[in-house]
Amino acid sequence: MLYVTALQEGFLYGLLAIGVFISLRVLNIPDLTTEGSFGFGNAVAAAAVAMGYHPNISLLFALLAGFAAGLVTGFLQTKLKVHPVLAGIITMSGLYSINLMVRSGPNLAIGEGSLFKLAYAFLGEAASRDDKKIVGAILAATLCILIVLLIALFFKTHLGLCIRATGDNPDMVRASSINVDRTKIIGLCISNGLIALSGALIAHYVGYSDASSSSGTLIYGLAAVIIGEALFSLLPRSRRGVTIGLISAVCGSILYKIIVTFVVDAELFGANSANLMKLLCAVIVALTLIIPAARDALISWKNRWEARRA
Amino acid sequence: MSTDTPMLEICGLSKTFGKGTVNEHTALENVNLTLQRGDFVTIIGSNGAGKSTLFNAICGTYLPDQGSIHLGGTDITFLAEHKRAKRIGRVFQDPMKGTAPGMTIEENLALAYTRAHSGPLAPALTKRKSDFFRSALAKYNMGLEDRMKTKVGLLSGGQRQVVTLLMCTLVTPDLLLLDEHTAALDPATAEKIMEITNEIVRENNLTTLMITHNMQQALVTGNSTIMMDSGSIILSLKGKERDDMTMDGLLQLYTEKKKKAFTTDRILLSGQ
Ligand SMILES: Nc1ncnc2c1ncn2[C@@H]1O[C@H](COP(=O)(O)OP(=O)(O)OP(=O)(O)O)[C@@H](O)[C@H]1O
Ligand SMILES: [Mg+2]
Numbered sequence: 001m002l003y004v005t006a007l008q009e010g011f012l013y014g015l016l017a018i019g020v021f022i023s024l025r026v027l028n029i030p031d032l033t034t035e036g037s038f039g040f041g042n043a044v045a046a047a048a049v050a051m052g053y054h055p056n057i058s059l060l061f062a063l064l065a066g067f068a069a070g071l072v073t074g075f076l077q078t079k080l081k082v083h084p085v086l087a088g089i090i091t092m093s094g095l096y097s098i099n100l101m102v103r104s105g106p107n108l109a110i111g112e113g114s115l116f117k118l119a120y121a122f123l124g125e126a127a128s129r130d131d132k133k134i135v136g137a138i139l140a141a142t143l144c145i146l147i148v149l150l151i152a153l154f155f156k157t158h159l160g161l162c163i164r165a166t167g168d169n170p171d172m173v174r175a176s177s178i179n180v181d182r183t184k185i186i187g188l189c190i191s192n193g194l195i196a197l198s199g200a201l202i203a204h205y206v207g208y209s210d211a212s213s214s215s216g217t218l219i220y221g222l223a224a225v226i227i228g229e230a231l232f233s234l235l236p237r238s239r240r241g242v243t244i245g246l247i248s249a250v251c252g253s254i255l256y257k258i259i260v261t262f263v264v265d266a267e268l269f270g271a272n273s274a275n276l277m278k279l280l281c282a283v284i285v286a287l288t289l290i291i292p293a294a295r296d297a298l299i300s301w302k303n304r305w306e307a308r309r310a
Numbered sequence: 311m312s313t314d315t316p317m318l319e320i321c322g323l324s325k326t327f328g329k330g331t332v333n334e335h336t337a338l339e340n341v342n343l344t345l346q347r348g349d350f351v352t353i354i355g356s357n358g359a360g361k362s363t364l365f366n367a368i369c370g371t372y373l374p375d376q377g378s379i380h381l382g383g384t385d386i387t388f389l390a391e392h393k394r395a396k397r398i399g400r401v402f403q404d405p406m407k408g409t410a411p412g413m414t415i416e417e418n419l420a421l422a423y424t425r426a427h428s429g430p431l432a433p434a435l436t437k438r439k440s441d442f443f444r445s446a447l448a449k450y451n452m453g454l455e456d457r458m459k460t461k462v463g464l465l466s467g468g469q470r471q472v473v474t475l476l477m478c479t480l481v482t483p484d485l486l487l488l489d490e491h492t493a494a495l496d497p498a499t500a501e502k503i504m505e506i507t508n509e510i511v512r513e514n515n516l517t518t519l520m521i522t523h524n525m526q527q528a529l530v531t532g533n534s535t536i537m538m539d540s541g542s543i544i545l546s547l548k549g550k551e552r553d554d555m556t557m558d559g560l561l562q563l564y565t566e567k568k569k570k571a572f573t574t575d576r577i578l579l580s581g582q
Pocket of ligand 2: 361362363489
């Protein structure tokens with residue numbers, strides 16, 4: 001059952017991974033708004049529920065909140081010519097305060113208004129905890145797959161193509177009839193909207209929103225994208241389009257959660273395992289990043305060795 | 311637009327870079343140029359003559375300091391770059407510049423095609439469009455029609471230039487700008503690309519400006535030739551005069567013109 005929970009969390013954080021994938025790989029922009037927009041979605045969803053809105057509406061509000069965060073970062077980057085990294089940091093820091101205000105305190109409970117509680121209600125009174133976990137995982141998977149499908153379709157529309165081209169060859173796009181500033185801003189809005197949606201779902205999942213929920217989400221998103229790419233690296237490069245990228249990001253997120261569950265469950269690093277997760281995350285990202293260099297080194301070493309023998 | 315409005319009309323165009331600094335440099339000086347619909351003008355001139363700057367001004371990469379640019383009768387002098395790009399196709403010397411390497415051939419073509427034909431959320435590729443792109447590419451016998459789903463980044467420079475050319479002309483532009491678009495290719499491929507260029511221009515009766523460093527090519531391609539030097543048009547050849555011109559003659563004209571400019575400078579400087 002631990003792994004069912006891992007699967008559920010993997011899907012929920014999968015939206016975060018897609019968001020990071022879109023800014024990092026599709027737009028080719030290092031966007032550091034992530035933790036801010038995740039927390040924004042997280043807080044806005046909780047606040048909306050507290051104000052008596054339906055959980056679905058709270059998700060919509062969170063999505064819009066993420067759009068707004070992306071809009072600010074995008075505006076800073078394009079119209080005001082702020083360096084992308086700085087633009088993200090500025091929005092992220094600003095959002096930190098805003099999120100505190102939205103929660104009007106360190107944390108805010110969702111209680112009975114949670115999307116997942118609503119789903120459990122269908123199971124009836126007699127449902128066991130395991131049943132609930134399975135339903136939760138199915139709900140998370142459905143949501144995530146639906147959104148991947150939508151985004152994949154979006155990237156096949158004319159606007160989607162323009163956004164991809166903006167990240168692929170800005171020179172060409174600048175000389176074409178595409179408005180680069182606009183496509184960048186739209187791309188960042190979608191990316192941060194998804195990240196905020198992920199934050200909102202996590203608030204529903206854990207039942208409250210607090211300031212610590214967003215810490216570490218940036219490195220998590222990066223790790224998911226990179227692990228996913230490593231997972232799919234067997235596919236020839238020419239086959240790896242945006243759709244595969246979206247799927248691989250979600251798979252990366254799931255795999256990461258499974259690894260974490262395994263490490264903690266097996267107490268691989270002793271009783272402290274749970275505390276070491278962020279370090280593990282950093283190590284995984286670093287290791288995956290050096291794989292290409294290591295592979296090249298290995299190949300050249302092998303070639304040299306064979307050349308010497310011949 | 312009536313038939314007698316020129317397609318491109320450039321009047322008194324001037325551009326100085328770094329005005330008021332030690333790096334002040336006049337890249338365009340009082341350039342006047344008129345192209346009728348279907349004109350194909352080749353541009354020659356030494357490095358730094360201002361040829362690419364002229365293109366940049368036409369495309370809106372840089373705004374000029376003085377003068378005006380009219381395209382098909384409308385004033386585009388200060389129009390935003392991406393807005394006028396709808397009507398202008400441009401191929402650069404660098405094959406890397408005109409296409410998105412991470413996208414497939416058909417996606418690149420779709421990018422160029424849909425911009426004129428459908429709303430932002432319409433699917434970029436349909437069966438019908440794919441077939442249309444395939445048959446458009448097949449015309450040029452480069453074997454590219456069988457590789458529609460190949461990423462453009464995997465193509466050779468010549469193949470990429472063909473894709474770029476097609477992208478620029480799929481939706482017939484009012485003006486086609488070619489900036490040494492065969493310069494980075496080997497001679498055989500360059501010739502092939504030139505053939506394709508001529509074919510596309512003829513077929514669509516495109517109004518075209520082409521920069522080249524190949525004097526022979528400049529004289530045989532299109533219907534007139536201009537020579538630029540230090541930001542000005544110093545020579546314009548048309549009709550019979552152009553037909554009779556040889557490469558040696560052109561070189562001689564060039565040195566003569568330069569000398570004349572030099573002596574007038576001296577006269578001006580000495581105040582006579
Ligand atoms: N953005 C810029 N800032 C400053 N100077 C520039 C800029 N762009 C061009 N120039 C200068 O303007 C002059 C004309 O350059 P341009 O690129 O138009 O030459 P060209 O005729 O295309 O030469 P080539 O045959 O080498 O391509 C050059 O001296 C160049 O240094
Ligand atoms: Mg040039």
